[in-house]
Amino acid sequence: MGKNCTLGELLIDQLARTVEDDTLVFHGFGSPLVQIALHVAKRVYTPNLVLVAGATYGVNPDPPFIAPTTNDWVHDRNSECHLSIGELFDLSASGRLGRMFLSGLQIDRWGNTNVTQLGRKTLKLKLPGGGGACNLSCNAKNITLWTAAHRSEPVKGKRRYRIVSQCDYVTGFGHKNADGITRRQLGYLGNGPQCLVTDLGVFDFDQDGHLRLNVLYPHTTVDDVLENTEFEPRMKKEVKTVSLPSLEVLSIIRKLDPLRIHEKELSPGDRSLTLEEPKNAAIC
Amino acid sequence: MSSREPMALIRSIIRNRVNGLTVVGSAHGIDIDLLCGANAVSASQESYVGFEQDFGMAHNYRRGCESGEIEIQDNCCYTLVQQLRASIQGLPFMPIQSVRGTDFEKNHPSYKTIQSPYSGEDILVVPPLTPDVAIIHAQYADLHGNLRIEGPPVVDLLFAQASRTVLATVEKIVTNEELKRLGGANIPYFYVSYIAEAPMGAHPTACYPFYAYDREHTELYMSAAKEGSTAFKKKYLKDFVYECESHEEYLHRIGGEDTRVRLSSWKESTDAWMELYKEST
Numbered sequence: 001m002g003k004n005c006t007l008g009e010l011l012i013d014q015l016a017r018t019v020e021d022d023t024l025v026f027h028g029f030g031s032p033l034v035q036i037a038l039h040v041a042k043r044v045y046t047p048n049l050v051l052v053a054g055a056t057y058g059v060n061p062d063p064p065f066i067a068p069t070t071n072d073w074v075h076d077r078n079s080e081c082h083l084s085i086g087e088l089f090d091l092s093a094s095g096r097l098g099r100m101f102l103s104g105l106q107i108d109r110w111g112n113t114n115v116t117q118l119g120r121k122t123l124k125l126k127l128p129g130g131g132g133a134c135n136l137s138c139n140a141k142n143i144t145l146w147t148a149a150h151r152s153e154p155v156k157g158k159r160r161y162r163i164v165s166q167c168d169y170v171t172g173f174g175h176k177n178a179d180g181i182t183r184r185q186l187g188y189l190g191n192g193p194q195c196l197v198t199d200l201g202v203f204d205f206d207q208d209g210h211l212r213l214n215v216l217y218p219h220t221t222v223d224d225v226l227e228n229t230e231f232e233p234r235m236k237k238e239v240k241t242v243s244l245p246s247l248e249v250l251s252i253i254r255k256l257d258p259l260r261i262h263e264k265e266l267s268p269g270d271r272s273l274t275l276e277e278p279k280n281a282a283i284c
Numbered sequence: 285m286s287s288r289e290p291m292a293l294i295r296s297i298i299r300n301r302v303n304g305l306t307v308v309g310s311a312h313g314i315d316i317d318l319l320c321g322a323n324a325v326s327a328s329q330e331s332y333v334g335f336e337q338d339f340g341m342a343h344n345y346r347r348g349c350e351s352g353e354i355e356i357q358d359n360c361c362y363t364l365v366q367q368l369r370a371s372i373q374g375l376p377f378m379p380i381q382s383v384r385g386t387d388f389e390k391n392h393p394s395y396k397t398i399q400s401p402y403s404g405e406d407i408l409v410v411p412p413l414t415p416d417v418a419i420i421h422a423q424y425a426d427l428h429g430n431l432r433i434e435g436p437p438v439v440d441l442l443f444a445q446a447s448r449t450v451l452a453t454v455e456k457i458v459t460n461e462e463l464k465r466l467g468g469a470n471i472p473y474f475y476v477s478y479i480a481e482a483p484m485g486a487h488p489t490a491c492y493p494f495y496a497y498d499r500e501h502t503e504l505y506m507s508a509a510k511e512g513s514t515a516f517k518k519k520y521l522k523d524f525v526y527e528c529e530s531h532e533e534y535l536h537r538i539g540g541e542d543t544r545v546r547l548s549s550w551k552e553s554t555d556a557w558m559e560l561y562k563e564s565t
Binding site: 030032064065084093116133139169173259265 | 310331334336337362365369385387405437438439499562
């Protein structure tokens with residue numbers, strides 16, 4: 001069919017497919033891949049989604065384009081109504097936020113995320129901070145994790161992994177922390193991270209709450225995943241390759257994001273990738 | 285972040301050589317980073333300080349934290365909301381259904397776990413937060429001090445209710461009649477201690493409907509901040525803060541009327557709006 005797309009477009013489609021219909025979802029700031037994914041989900045997969053925009057708290061907005069910063073008035077244009085910051089977090093605390101999307105400069109094997117600092121005992125790098133990630137990670141019903149920087153090229157022979165064995169700091173709670181405390185023990189309402197979408201593939205979490213490779217992309221291999229992950233992730237029995245987004249999805253993305261803001265989440269090398277539909281693609 | 289930050293107030297705070305500040309807020313960017321670049325901050329309880337995917341890390345803030353000049357006391361959005369609510373409601377603490385199990389619990393000895401007297405379950409409680417001063421930039425005020433914020437107020441309403449002193453700058457001071465015509469106040473005057481009219485007082489962040497985010501100026505700011513703290517003082521603070529004796533002088537230095545016209549062009553069309561955000565290559 002000759003359909004092809006960019007890696008950013010593939011990631012958006014994969015993120016959009018993690019949403020259930022008739023649920024309330026929220027995206028944070030600084031996450032255009034997710035922001036666009038929710039618009040795709042609402043228009044194609046899950047029309048009854050209650051889409052709450054990050055930073056502006058607009059409900060079901062229809063922005064004319066995607067701007068470089070999240071709390072721009074562009075993003076809440078044509079919203080049906082607005083929530084306040086307290087109201088959105090209240091909804092999450094009482095178990096009424098269906099899904100949240102979280103990322104991190106470190107994401108570990110149990111789905112904990114770190115956006116606070118690198119360095120466990122001594123501070124090596126102060127990261128910007130997590131906004132409300134800590135709060136939402138505990139009580140959002142389901143969580144999709146994502147990162148477009150799984151591939152970690154060595155700098156001066158040393159690799160700074162994005163997907164790590166253990167986070168230096170737990171900003172967002174996964175399935176259990178380094179002390180072995182689980183979310184069930186803490187009585188949290190949320191089910192925790194359900195999947196992780198990266199630039200190399202899509203993962204889920206097994207019965208133990210451990211990261212497990214589920215599917216790859218047309219251009220990635222199991223070896224890419226092993227090489228770029230600090231630990232050895234578990235594997236699904238059969239790791240398939242995803243199919244590319246439909247032409248409808250691609251046209252929505254291209255119309256909504258003419259400035260290609262979502263590509264800023266990708267590494268410069270990944271921005272120019274063109275992917276082609278693989279044979280034997282799996283729908284995931 | 286890129287919208288309605290009280291930048292004219294912050295520049296004035298820096299010019300008046302105020303320092304040793306503890307800053308607290310939800311998600312912020314250039315406002316906190318500018319204060320850090322002027323060595324005015326000694327502790328940070330922000331939930332986020334950065335420039336999102338647009339420009340990434342806040343260099344002055346990061347350097348201050350890493351050198352030990354700024355004590356890191358990161359907060360989270362909802363924890364902050366609950367702390368402000370405790371203060372607003374006159375309560376000794378507020379329970380919160382999250383945080384336990386994360387490292388915020390370990391790093392904040394003031395958070396305590398208690399047992400619910402009803403279910404017996406463990407629950408985290410956080411202390412009230414009563415800031416000495418809240419600084420806010422709004423679109424409109426009337427002469428009595430009633431404030432009208434247009435668009436998302438984020439945490440400003442809670443900060444106004446919880447703080448001992450509220451300082452506000454506005455784009456325009458109007459009569460109470462006119463304020464009502466515009467849709468009415470959302471922060472009543474008795475919370476507000478002082479107001480001043482400062483057109484473009486949020487620049488380089490946006491204050492719609494008056495003007496959009498000045499991405500071009502922010503880029504200039506970032507390139508100076510990236511070079512290091514001395515370069516930042518020489519290449520940015522000197523020109524745009526220390527040497528500007530007044531807000532009018534600042535407006536002149538950022539390009540005066542031409543800049544105002546450029547940033548208000550967003551309303552002409554979607555294309556004009558997008559034009560403001562194109563990468564300068």
